[in-house]
Amino acid sequence: MHRVSLPRIGTAKAWRDAARGFLAAGVPPEHILWGDHAAAPDLFGGDSPPPGGGTVTVPRSFVAMAETAVWHSDPERFARLYAFLWRLKDAPHLMADRGDAELAKLRQMEKNVRRCQHKMKAFVRFREIGAPDAARRSFAAWFEPSHHTVEPTADFFVRRFSDMDWRILTPDISAIFEQGELSFHQGYARPDLPEDAGEALWITYFQNIFNPARLKVQAMQSEMPKKYWKNMPEAALIPQMIAQAPGRADAMAAAAPTLPPARMAPAQAQLASCASAWDGPAEDLPRAIRACTRCALHCHATQAVPGEGPADADLMVVGEQPGDLEDLSGRPFVGPAGQMFDSLAAEAGLDRDAAFVTNAVKHFKFVARGKRRIHQRPNTSEIHHCRWWLDAEIAQVRPRLILAMGATAAQSLTGNGTAILSRRGRIETGPNDLPVLITLHPSYLLRTPDAAERARATAQFRQDLTTAAGIIAQEAG
Amino acid sequence: MARQTLDQKLAILSDAAKYDASCASSGSTRRHSRDGKGLGSNEGSGICHAYTPDGRCISLLKILMTNFCIYDCSYCINRVSSNVPRARFSVDEAVRLTIEFYRRNYIEGLFLSSGVIRSPDATMSDMVQIARKLRHEENFRGYIHLKTIPDASPDLIAEAGRLADRLSINVELPTDSALAQYAPEKKPEHIRRAMANVRMARDANKERTFTGKRPPRFAPAGQSTQMIIGADGSNDATVLRQSTRLYASYRLKRVYYSAFSPIPDSSAKLPLIRPPLEREHRLYQADWLLRFYDFGLDEITSVTRDGNLDLDIDPKLAWALAHRGVFPLDVNRASRELLLRVPGFGIKTVDRILATRRHRTLRFEDLLRMGAAMKKARAFVTAGGWTPGSLTDSADLRARFAPPPEQLALF
Numbered sequence: 001m002h003r004v005s006l007p008r009i010g011t012a013k014a015w016r017d018a019a020r021g022f023l024a025a026g027v028p029p030e031h032i033l034w035g036d037h038a039a040a041p042d043l044f045g046g047d048s049p050p051p052g053g054g055t056v057t058v059p060r061s062f063v064a065m066a067e068t069a070v071w072h073s074d075p076e077r078f079a080r081l082y083a084f085l086w087r088l089k090d091a092p093h094l095m096a097d098r099g100d101a102e103l104a105k106l107r108q109m110e111k112n113v114r115r116c117q118h119k120m121k122a123f124v125r126f127r128e129i130g131a132p133d134a135a136r137r138s139f140a141a142w143f144e145p146s147h148h149t150v151e152p153t154a155d156f157f158v159r160r161f162s163d164m165d166w167r168i169l170t171p172d173i174s175a176i177f178e179q180g181e182l183s184f185h186q187g188y189a190r191p192d193l194p195e196d197a198g199e200a201l202w203i204t205y206f207q208n209i210f211n212p213a214r215l216k217v218q219a220m221q222s223e224m225p226k227k228y229w230k231n232m233p234e235a236a237l238i239p240q241m242i243a244q245a246p247g248r249a250d251a252m253a254a255a256a257p258t259l260p261p262a263r264m265a266p267a268q269a270q271l272a273s274c275a276s277a278w279d280g281p282a283e284d285l286p287r288a289i290r291a292c293t294r295c296a297l298h299c300h301a302t303q304a305v306p307g308e309g310p311a312d313a314d315l316m317v318v319g320e321q322p323g324d325l326e327d328l329s330g331r332p333f334v335g336p337a338g339q340m341f342d343s344l345a346a347e348a349g350l351d352r353d354a355a356f357v358t359n360a361v362k363h364f365k366f367v368a369r370g371k372r373r374i375h376q377r378p379n380t381s382e383i384h385h386c387r388w389w390l391d392a393e394i395a396q397v398r399p400r401l402i403l404a405m406g407a408t409a410a411q412s413l414t415g416n417g418t419a420i421l422s423r424r425g426r427i428e429t430g431p432n433d434l435p436v437l438i439t440l441h442p443s444y445l446l447r448t449p450d451a452a453e454r455a456r457a458t459a460q461f462r463q464d465l466t467t468a469a470g471i472i473a474q475e476a477g
Numbered sequence: 478m479a480r481q482t483l484d485q486k487l488a489i490l491s492d493a494a495k496y497d498a499s500c501a502s503s504g505s506t507r508r509h510s511r512d513g514k515g516l517g518s519n520e521g522s523g524i525c526h527a528y529t530p531d532g533r534c535i536s537l538l539k540i541l542m543t544n545f546c547i548y549d550c551s552y553c554i555n556r557v558s559s560n561v562p563r564a565r566f567s568v569d570e571a572v573r574l575t576i577e578f579y580r581r582n583y584i585e586g587l588f589l590s591s592g593v594i595r596s597p598d599a600t601m602s603d604m605v606q607i608a609r610k611l612r613h614e615e616n617f618r619g620y621i622h623l624k625t626i627p628d629a630s631p632d633l634i635a636e637a638g639r640l641a642d643r644l645s646i647n648v649e650l651p652t653d654s655a656l657a658q659y660a661p662e663k664k665p666e667h668i669r670r671a672m673a674n675v676r677m678a679r680d681a682n683k684e685r686t687f688t689g690k691r692p693p694r695f696a697p698a699g700q701s702t703q704m705i706i707g708a709d710g711s712n713d714a715t716v717l718r719q720s721t722r723l724y725a726s727y728r729l730k731r732v733y734y735s736a737f738s739p740i741p742d743s744s745a746k747l748p749l750i751r752p753p754l755e756r757e758h759r760l761y762q763a764d765w766l767l768r769f770y771d772f773g774l775d776e777i778t779s780v781t782r783d784g785n786l787d788l789d790i791d792p793k794l795a796w797a798l799a800h801r802g803v804f805p806l807d808v809n810r811a812s813r814e815l816l817l818r819v820p821g822f823g824i825k826t827v828d829r830i831l832a833t834r835r836h837r838t839l840r841f842e843d844l845l846r847m848g849a850a851m852k853k854a855r856a857f858v859t860a861g862g863w864t865p866g867s868l869t870d871s872a873d874l875r876a877r878f879a880p881p882p883e884q885l886a887l888f
Contacts, residue, residue, distance in 0.1 A: 160516075160517055162510050201578075210495065216532025260560075264558050
């Protein structure tokens with residue numbers, strides 16, 4: 001009778017060496033008494049080392065299984081492994097027979113160890129024991145595994161936490177990693193680890209990531225058995241969380257829908273401003289513009305006024321915004337300024353009906369004073385919101401030239417609405433690199449009180465229209 | 478308003494993230510920090526570090542960067558019209574939380590989602606900055622999952638894909654019309670275009686260059702999406718048809734089904750009826766059959782009454798009960814394809830059966846040892862020493878599996 005007692009640290013290698021020796025020497029399983037370090041001395045024999053090793057061939061899958069199953073806490077594991085190894089000697093195909101009772105038992109042990117290893121990877125909780133600003137931070141954990149899993153699992157922690165010092169203390173074996181060196185030691189008694197600020201945050205997280213409307217306590221316990229709870233800081237709260245959950249869920253269901261907060265409107269306006277270009281079908285665009293609620297102007301105006309003209313116009317004329325008449329009729333350029341534009345265009349040889357006319361802002365902005373509506377200049381944010389529609393119109397018409405009349409149109413198309421008088425007559429770059437000819441707005445001609453100044457501005461405007469007509473004719477020719 | 482502490486922010490922003498079903502951290506490239514120059518590792522298979530009483534695991538620090546949002550999706554707690562308390566993490570706070578939690582072995586990495594603030598691009602760029610800081614300044618080698626904003630610019634998505642292990646974009650609802658109704662600002666075509674872009678970027682990054690060098694991996698753990706179940710009237714057939722299309726079109730790793738859950742401060746647009754959580758479970762089972770068991774979509778849906786999966790029994794059992802002519806199967810002779818159709822047999826069991834029967838005849842006890850759920854399977858198979866007899870065709874077979882009928886209260 002041979003008796004072998006295997007050491008507490010390095011068990012796997014010791015068993016493998018011993019088993020190889022016995023197998024090579026042809027010692028049958030019933031002649032070996034296997035024991036771990038904890039086994040009581042046997043009455044029938046002292047320790048007898050196995051005969052010197054030899055070469056033995058075994059299926060690779062057995063080695064892999066044995067390397068894991070050997071860490072099981074069952075004292076019979078060594079004997080079972082050797083007994084199966086003995087049978088395997090003559091029938092290597094046994095490894096593929098999942099119906100074999102002995103193999104099934106060993107696979108079960110292997111699975112238990114793997115599960116225990118997995119739980120160790122998951123449920124070890126470190127607490128900081130050094131200074132948080134030290135070059136190499138230092139952590140410690142107390143863990144109570146069901147099997148002898150510290151040794152085979154330690155490398156996982158090395159791969160993961162190698163830039164810090166850590167120690168995992170257990171009643172069985174302890175793993176200590178310092179300055180990049182891993183070592184194993186005997187078991188410890190449960191230490192008092194210092195409080196850790198990170199733990200309070202973790203508990204906050206654990207409490208809040210849980211949805212009380214869907215309680216599944218069994219599902220939780222099957223994956224996180226209660227035996228692990230005492231070493232997990234968050235687990236202390238579980239009973240309380242379960243108890244409060246139904247009440248919280250009922251309260252949610254019972255609460256009446258609330259009114260939206262006051263900041264909703266500005267937030268949604270922000271959304272409207274960052275949306276990308278309108279991409280619906282062409283014939284729907286005017287309707288979409290009419291339904292626009294992107295900025296607050298729609299609340300006061302009668303209607304939005306989409307552009308008008310041939311869908312393939314070479315020239316696009318962009319004014320400022322609809323006026324009183326446009327707002328009522330829903331068509332662009334029908335008021336006094338529009339009529340002025342029409343007559344001057346005819347004089348300059350520009351076919352107004354061949355151009356697509358529209359406005360930089362689609363809703364009329366005004367203040368009501370007595371019985372009159374006083375036109376107000378659109379502000380930057382309104383121009384910005386409406387740019388979306390203008391872009392959609394430009395994308396559809398794809399003109400060769402855009403005539404920007406006045407500061408608002410210039411700002412919308414070029415991003416700059418200043419110093420119009422000095423910029424007029426010049427061609428600048430607009431959206432999609434289209435040329436934009438800057439000119440005055442016809443209402444400027446109408447409102448200028450000084451006759452001489454008005455005549456000069458009118459001449460300039462007519463000149464710009466001629467330039468535009470020239471460019472279009474040239475391009476067409 | 479008083480400044481919020483980190484603890485208060487964490488409470489608000491993790492609470493806001495609890496409706497996201499995904500928490501997976503598996504399937505990415507393997508890496509470790511054994512060299513001592515970084516923190517973290519990725520083992521291929523994810524680890525669930527804790528479980529909450531709702532039965533779901535915590536593997537990642539699942540938080541929102543901010544729960545301010547300019548969208549008004551009626552099923553969402555963070556919609557602009559909701560009155561929940563709002564908070565926002567700074568980039569440094571999100572990075573610090575991730576690193577400190579990771580060092581204490583609480584988590585596998587970060588799952589970062591966000592409400593849309595200012596503009597989709599501005600939001601996405603802040604999220605990318607958090608990932609960049611984790612990877613490049615902290616040398617973090619753990620898992621990062623970014624929930625991308627569909628409207629964000631392709632450049633930002635591209636950088637996100639290089640930094641993160643997984644990208645996801647939520648389709649939110651099973652049909653375009655439901656999306657138009659409940660999430661008016663979200664455009665189904667934008668969501669699909671974003672998914673297509675991620676797939677193309679992933680495909681492009683798999684090919685080696687001329688010199689044989691592999692380009693940097695793009696979202697190596699793939700992309701996933703989430704669909705809310707029970708908020709609109711779509712039945713399970715519609716849901717599964719949509720997910721089959723998504724798997725096929727964009728090579729998604731996972732489609733997550735999230736039963737609509739009543740949310741505090743909910744919108745008046747939605748009923749506060751809680752759909753059965755079981756429905757979610759049945760959908761996952763059907764999804765599994767489609768992806769790993771070679772079931773066709775119409776095979777699963779043809780045995781349902783109104784397009785909804787049976788809540789009492791699993792979809793594979795429902796199929797088997799409707800096709801009893803195929804059974805009982807002889808486990809010693811049947812093909813792999815047919816064995817996979819036996820209720821109670823999983824892929825592992827079938828592989829074990831095939832490996833073992835090369836050597837000998839299988840008996841009933843062998844199947845038990847191989848991990849087959851014989852309570853279910855016994856009516857559908859024959860093995861050495863076992864025939865189900867008339868059990869396969871018995872009229873009460875379904876009743877043996879379904880939960881017993883409940884006695885209604887008299888008063």
